[in-house]
Amino acid sequence: MSAPKKDHVGGWHKKLGAMDRMRGLAKYTDDLELPGMLHAKIVRSPHAHARIVSIDASEALALDGVAAVITGRDMPIPYGIIPWTQDENALALDKVLYVGDGVAAVAAIDEDTANEAVRRVKVEYEVLPAIFDPEEALRSDVKINPYSRKGNLTKEVELEFGDVDGALAGSALVIEGEYFFEGTTHAAIEPHCALAKVDPDGLVTVWSATQVPHYLHRELARVLELPARRIRVIQPPLGGAFGGKSEPFDLEFCVAKLAMITNRPVKLLYTREEVFYSHRGRHPMRMRYRTGFDADGRITAVESQTTLDGGAYSSFGLVTTYYSGQLLTAPYGFGTYRFHSRRAYTNKPACGPKRGHGSVQPRFAMEIQLDKAAEALGVDPIELRRRNAIAADDLTINELRIGSTGFLACLDAVERASGWKERRGQLPYGRGLGVAGSTYISGTNYPIYPNEMPQSAVQVTLDRSGRARIFSGASDIGQGSDTMVAVIVGEELGLPLEDVRVLSADTDLCPVDLGAYSSRITLMVGNACLNAAQELRRKVQGSVAKRWGVEKSRVVLADRQAIDREDPSRAVPITQAIEWAESEHGLLAAAGSYNTPKDRHGSYRGGTIGASPAYSMTAHLAEVEVDDETGEVRVIAIWCAHDCGRAISRGLVEGQIEGSTYMGAAEAVLEVHAVDPAHGGVHAGPSLLDYRLPTALDTPAIHALIVEAPDAQGPYGAKEAGEGPLHSSIPAIANAIYDAVGVRLDELPFTPERVLAALEEKRKRERQSPREKLPLVAQAAEAEE
């Protein structure tokens, strides 16, 4: 076969549509313009908690060029991504719940006029007490979210597996720690944007920078009170998401409603400030952990108590609360496990799912606990992790069925690539190495809204031009899912990528896919695509075999040809093969569906949450330099080995590993998403100047190492790669800082102030206890004895 390797599964592919984007030709949402289009802006609250006494839009409406003003009363039906916690309105009805909450929206002839109209909308507020601390919110009688049923508690989960107290009592070592994660946001470079138009026949089309067109479709129907068939959602090329575009936002409802009212197309582009207010970023969590070990370092018990700061709305919070405990039970086996997590409403921008949803924060805590234990037990931190690694097909303590695991291979890979064995303990003071491991889901076995339909579906057609077309509901958000499905179809049908067209994320053209979240697309859409492509392949093979009078199994599709496996001199172009097949079968079209296994989850209430068809495994090893006089941490390099089952497209998998590792490193040392309680809860700095994303000069060297432990559930064995490789990036850095200068950083981020304070604390301790003055190497040698 002469088909170039690059077009095969496991090869390296140029991303579909990348050149279009690099030439400035791709039309992202804000690049779209329609005739007669109006521009919309949202009036936002300057108060963190207030009752809306009145809204007077008369001065705005009197302004030349203003077409319409809407308020919450125009769309009073609440919505929410999780059907059980629909606690948001497109615009506030009676109360605003955080600084930046939407109150009214205007549509005008241009942006300047819309902005002026926003200034002229007079809103009278009665300011209410605001709460910014989740523990205080749980104690308070002030109810923040009007739809809440349990005060300010949005979700509470308490699960116990085995006799934790007994196991802790019998443990050779118990490590206790309290950890705090302050919160970060996605900060995709493309701000949210939506455009709507209404056709003369009443069809409402919404273009949106979303990663969940299907859920947006459903919620638009609900809030606009239209049948779903009257709404079409299109996701144009997307400028990054990371979970920040994985549920409906006010702008999508507003443009649709304003387009319906004005009968003109309406566009709304968030300012960067509004992106920070819409948030849905990683939850602040305070986590208290007790972890028991036996004398060999095996984990006997894990006990955690976690408070999640949810902000003003539930978002995905029900799931986050479960994930804060449920996703911790691999890659290590736990003897017993108990977690208790509570999520509170506060008067802040709502938190939600950011890359590594719900499990990045507990992973931070857990991996530092392990590092502390390794030191106490005098065991190499990698060795301690090896001893606790679960095996393929194990059932975790909370009854998750682990399929394949390449975790040990991940540990081996980072150990080898970083020179851990030779270098650890040999580095000068101020320089250190740290390791951490993690796991993540490849989608969830149970969808967000209960139903038994497939989670993913595609249609694939072949036509006589020799071209395959894939109609896929999946959202390519930059991760390259369009390329992934094209590789699969190309592999099965022997076509180069350039002969495969992908039409995706358009609810009129494509079958339903649930969207780009929970790292589900490769496994789920990949499987659906594989099914459809194989069905087509069999049809083409059959028709060719019939013409040639040979067994079907002798026909191979490769390199744009149908070839006789036993006599490679016999071959026809794929166009001929398709013509024969189309003549025999009619249009060559196949629908492929994928639904998750429903027998792989815990047998207890909540046991379905965290259950996935397959789990990725990751190990990070970080090298840092700590300036012990300034407290500055420089992350020099991170090695990340990630078990993605099978890399369908190596460059894309590496890109996910690199991007995830970078994002984790950024959360470790730079990024903080917070409000200022001393100033009424204003955002601490809603701009890309004050919320600091690392530049190329601030980013460590990242070494992506692909590990492949194929999983029976995944297409060609593939699992996820988009989120797992973020998790252990953060604790690996924390552990490296400890190796470098001997201080534990249990609060994120590791700002220079915090590091310096920890160093000073340590120096104070050392002055009191001279024994600790021993160099770290000597201490370690003592511990070994």
Add this chain to the structure above:
Amino acid sequence: MSPHPPSLLLTLRVNGLDVEVAAPPHYSLLEVLRYKLHLTGSKQGCDKGDCGACTVQLDGQPVLSCITLAAQAQGREVLTVEGLAGREAHPLQDAMDRFDAAQCGFCTPGILMSAEHLLRTAGREVTHAEAAHAIAGNLCRCTGYTKILDAIVDASTKTGGGR
């Protein structure tokens, strides 16, 4: 009649062609490119000069078009991402494509404009450190910069020799 200050009639040389465009004085160069000339390849990410997605070249120098007054480009050469390729992709575009260096692609136009300046002024193979300094005013959220820097260095081996 509108009480607003009158629009300015600007003559710009954009991607090698003279264009005339009328724009109110308070328009940034990015707004004129995107809204008036429909050159939407230059992106708006942060509103105010913090992210680099709007980077274009003005008389051969990378600048942030979102905080450059359009009127100050009067009579000058503006190069946007749309003007980078000839019949063939620019070596930087080709390298970024081969290295899978663009994920969402939203920062990419700006990065290309910064990197092109580096390659053109260096006229030789550049180092990773030089590439990182050249794009230090361009934020990317997807890639961790790894493949972008690799691609810039690779492209410089193809543009460096002939100058």
Add this chain to the structure above:
Amino acid sequence: MLRMPRFALESPETLDDAVALAARGARLVAGGTDLLPNLKHHLERPERLVSLHRLAALRAIALDGDTLRVGCGATLTEIAADPRVRADFPSLAEAAGAVAGPQIRNRATLGGNLHLDTRCRYVNQTELWRSAIGGCLKSEGTVCHVVPKGQNCVAALSSDTVPVLIALDATLVLAGPSGRREVELAKYFTADGLAHTLRQPGEIATEVRVPRPRGPRACAYVKWRPRASIDFPLVSVALRFDLDDERRVTLARVVAGVLGSKPREVEVPATVAGKRLGEVAALVADAAYAKCKPLANVPYDPAYRRHLVRVLTRRAIERLATEPAPGGP
């Protein structure tokens, strides 16, 4: 996107025309990299801007006997790369090259950087954000959020080049309706964050004059920021040591920025005279620490930034001690 308020714009071709227009009460704009973000935040709503970009004469960099003359229209990129600046005034090249990111340095001018508006975490925000805290002395309010009960705005001088040029004894030439004047930069700035320079209405800064060193000299610019690019300085100290032929200190100047609105000249103990750089590092650093008390007007803990003033100043001097002194006849 964030939009600027409407304004009229004039782009004069001669300095006289520009002065005449400025005298009628217009806001000046050169590269615009500071003004445009502030306009997008509606911190100012000028009716008219006068753009200086066509005044080619302001862009020259020239050696004039014992003086380097840098036109206020020269860009920071040009200054950072200029061989004469690099040879005689490495700290100026360093400071100019450390401003923001590359694209901004390609537009930002020396005149603009000298007149960079003072910055504060409670000011450089959107209208909505500021309205949530009721504004402040520098915006729409009447209180200061940095110094409670403070009557003066203490927004931070955030220019990288100002402390350096003061340390180098630079002067500034201004052209105004009543002619030209030359002022010492050391006396040009005030402690009023609302109007922190002595530029008079209608005046246009045309040129900075920096006397060339008469003997060996060691200079450095200390800038601390969380990221290696883009960020404004959160700690800034300019250092200048004139040395004798034995490399002993004859004169020490230490000027700090990012405190309040006025740069702070740190009085260096007389005992440094006659000592070698390596011997004075801690002494000078301690003096800087004693005199510099950062405020909560910019991010990162003030006490931490004060600590950095000491550590980074000491290190910079130690580094200078090991380098051959540039300059000198």
